[in-house]
Amino acid sequence: MGNLFLIIIFLAIGILLQGLSMLPSTTAKYLNTYLIYIVLPTLSFRFIPDIVIDSTLLMPVSSAWISFGLSWSLFGTLGKVYQWDRSLTGCLIITAGLANTSFVGFPIVNALYGDEALKIALIIDQAGSFIIVSSVAIIVASIYSKEKKRKRDISRKILTFPPFISFVLAIMMNLLSLNLPAQLDMVFEWIGQTLTPLALIAVGLQLKVNFQAIKSTYLWFGLTFKLLIAPLVIFILYGIILKADGLVFEVSVIEMAMAPMITGSIIAISHDLKPKLASLLVGVGIPLSFLSIGVWYWIVSL
Incomplete structure (x- = not known):
């Protein structure tokens, strides 16, 4: 559980750094650029070539796609x-x-x-969340960005976006059974380890939590969906309709009950999609999710 305390610590560091006048106001922007253009591509090359593509992926991986598809349908309609x-x-x-x-x-x-459940979580993250944030999320960000873009411009932006290029190349490596050289893998591993601390610090630098912000209706719309509706849909679909049980069912529900993804918020911020709200959803969502996950853990264990 030490990792959970580190999450809170790095987020707090980012918030505290806001008070340093010597720190450039563009620090968070530079961190986001580094994360998107360097860290995300290295993660693609490290993890996607090793994904075993077979039928065992369907249920846990589908949970991530169902959650994102439902979010697009719901908020797009609203x-x-x-x-x-x-x-x-x-x-x-x-x-x-x-x-x-x-x-x-x-x-x-x-x-x-335990460790067996962690393997399922890894499948959900690599073949679900990570692929979505590397491709579909960028499409959504381009569509809803304030800048008016033609379809040709959106397509060009996606096709020339480093995380998407690395995603496509990594999929090709998977299909061709290719892997990174050991030396390069070690370098990419080191780069990938900077994601969590720097992403959390970047979020903390942009997080302005005050009473007025907490009152935001849109903040609670987003968190209600993320912490309640998304896991509820997976619980009903997998547990009640499909009669699934065991670790695949429980881990799928618990993973969908997690706080908003830091990388997703960075994609939103980098496309100027309400940066303050994106940071707030992560900053408030992470500590709040510790409570909601406890409730979901109790429900799926019944």
């Missing part, structure tokens, strides 16, 4: 009905639709269920 700003709609779709299946998910699942 945005049209209530004429929300497009950047608000895009922010909620991406940030609320993606669960923190790794940084928060891995240590919690491991603590609750």
Whole structure:
């Protein structure tokens, strides 16, 4: 559980650094750029080539895709009905639709269920959440960005986006059974280890938590979906309709009950999709999810 305390510590460091006048105001922007253009591609090359593509992936991996698809359908519809700003709609779709299946998910699942469950969590993260944030989330961000773009421009942006390029190349490596040289893998592993601390610090630098912010209706729309609706849908679909049980069922529900994904919020922020709300969803969602996950753990264990 030590990883959970580190999550809180790095987030707190980012918040405390806001008070340093000597720190450039663009620090968070530079951190986000590093994370998106360097760290995400290295993670693709490290993990995606090793994914075993077979039928055992379907149920746990589908949970991540169902959650994101439901988020897009729900907030996309609400945005049209209530004429929300497009950047608000895009922010909620991406940030609320993606669960923190790794940084928060891995240590919690491991603590609750052990090593066997961690393997399932890894499948959900690599073949589900990570693929979504590397491809579909970028499409959503381009569509809902304030900048007016033609379809050709959106396609060009996606096809030239480093995380998407690395994702496609990593899939090709998987199909061709290719792996990184050992030396390069070690370098990429080191780079990948910077993701959690720097991402949390970047979120903390941009997090402005005050009474007025906590009162935001949109914050609670996003967190209600992420912490309640998404896991509830998976619980009903897998547990009641499909009659699934065991670790696959329980871990799928617990992983979808995780706080919003840090990387998803970075994608939203980098496309200027309500940056403050994206940071707030993560900053408030992480500590709040510790309570909601406890409730879901009790429910799925009945």
